[in-house]
Amino acid sequence: MVANPTPCPDSTPPAVERLLDAAERLVVARGAAHLTLDAVAQEAGVSKGGLLYHFPTKAALLTGMVRRHIQDVEARAARYAADRSPGAAEPSAACSVAGRIQALIEKSVEKREMGAAMLAAAAGDPSLLNPCRESYRKTVDAMACCPQSFERIAMLHLAVDGLLMSDLLNLSPFTADERRRVVDYLLREVSEWSESR
């Protein structure tokens, strides 16, 4: 076996990541209907043949977009949950829920293209969103830890969803300052909820 199994020791992102980035950019800028293989290849700076080597079909591309999105959110959620449970082998259900919500908020702040994968998948084939539903279901299952405040934490989660979706469709009516106030409020409410468990 030779030196490095990961072929990208420099700052150049792997081709797959570059292609997924290009696809997200196109969906946000021009709508899911303009997400064609030609356009993705051109945006990423490769030929159509090069794109089809990594993603044999368009469905494979959409699946890849959804998969990367879910993996990113789940990884962030696990990290935030661990931060909230210092010393614990496994985070509590309440910390897990709070971590998931916090992960969604943080991602929405730093990366507007977040939900582009979901929009493109929903437009092309709604069944591609099944993995997303499973991820959501995990959060709701964890909410069962505190039946007496289920509605409250469910509402907080829905509010974050609403913020994400509004941003995605460019529907958000908030100014930058209004948005910051709402995000701070949501983060505070989530922390308060998880600390009262």
Added chain:
Amino acid sequence: MVANPTPCPDSTPPAVERLLDAAERLVVARGAAHLTLDAVAQEAGVSKGGLLYHFPTKAALLTGMVRRHIQDVEARAARYAADRSPGAAEPSAACSVAGRIQALIEKSVEKREMGAAMLAAAAGDPSLLNPCRESYRKTVDAMACCPQSFERIAMLHLAVDGLLMSDLLNLSPFTADERRRVVDYLLREVSEWSESR
């Protein structure tokens, strides 16, 4: 001027409404990418030529979907706001906000296709959603009436948005009972907020 300007005194819905209904059904069932003129015409029981008489282009069809959706929500919102302000010539800003949120909730309960127009428009041409953004902005402007609880009512509005969008993409992880509890909670919170103004 002759008897009746509306040509449909019987129970048959006008052709335009039937076509818009068919388009919404297709988007929900098969995704925005399958919203073709042929499919809409077949679903509505007319030929493609008949469809193109009422909507000369596909963009006109998408615009019509968005327009009907907005008009319906605004009409419901105005009615709810008037119900909350008995005797007043014009509803207060707080009642207006509460009415808008209540309208969205009620529509989500009785009609799952609600956001299909927005999803289809976003997929085809994001700029078609501009009228939606204007409608949202009206709600936020009305929220300025009570700066001290802006974050709270904004969160409630976002939670309703999240519920609508989750339903639209079939992402809602809630059981029917869980969903009912959350909706009741949201309605109670909105009423409480508007009565404390």
Added chain:
DNA sequence: GTCTATAGTCCGATAGAC
């Protein structure tokens, strides 16, 4: 692993009969 060229399909829009 990436490219060019092309086959085959589907869609939006037009023209014109009834």
Added chain:
DNA sequence: GTCTATCGGACTATAGAC
């Protein structure tokens, strides 16, 4: 106002050179 027939364009996917 609704229909049929059809054109031109855009798209996905394949084949094969390098």
